Amino acid sequence: MPDPIDVHVGSRVRLRRTLLGLTQDGLGQALGLTFQQIQKYERGTNRIGASRLVEIANVLGVEPAYFFDEMPEEIEGYGKKGMADEATPFEAESGYSKRETIELVRVFEKITDPSVRARLMDLVLAIGDAEQEEVNRSSGADD
Structure with a gap:
């Protein structure tokens, strides 16, 4: 091992x-x-x-x-x-x-325009927050 x-x-x-x-x-x-x-x-x-x-x-x-x-x-x-x-x-x-996480980071690193990177980051954070809220609602609804 x-x-x-x-x-x-x-x-x-x-x-x-x-x-x-x-x-x-x-x-x-x-x-x-x-x-x-x-x-x-x-x-x-x-x-x-x-x-x-x-x-x-x-x-x-x-x-x-x-x-x-x-x-x-x-x-x-x-x-x-x-x-x-x-x-x-x-x-x-x-x-x-x-693999998709690694690929996402690789592709993100290729984006050179700071405003595009910032907008993409905002989008990803918003999607992640929405997903987490849904998970929280779902787990709270089962209690």
Whole structure:
């Protein structure tokens, strides 16, 4: 079973790679690796060594610390005495595991006009708020 920290780091590699529109093969070629090795890194099956993590960070245009950002509290305490709970990987807790979410972020980043970005953001927020209100009404009606 993969270490939860390796799973989190791998999911952040996948997130950044996908946001940049890179394939596993493309990242592998940039690093002199096969796409299968990239798959294993992204799943947390193979641990990424420190020097390799710096190489990946350089190719993906981020600092190595990026791969540890947004680490769930359960994982942050992983391995310390008294931590008995099973840690949940980052992707399972966030919307970033959904391909359409990643694609939406990628496309949004391509919009260069600030007013268009702001209007789109307003639209998405309004739709999200309306959906949440509907969920709240539905759950309140059942009580």
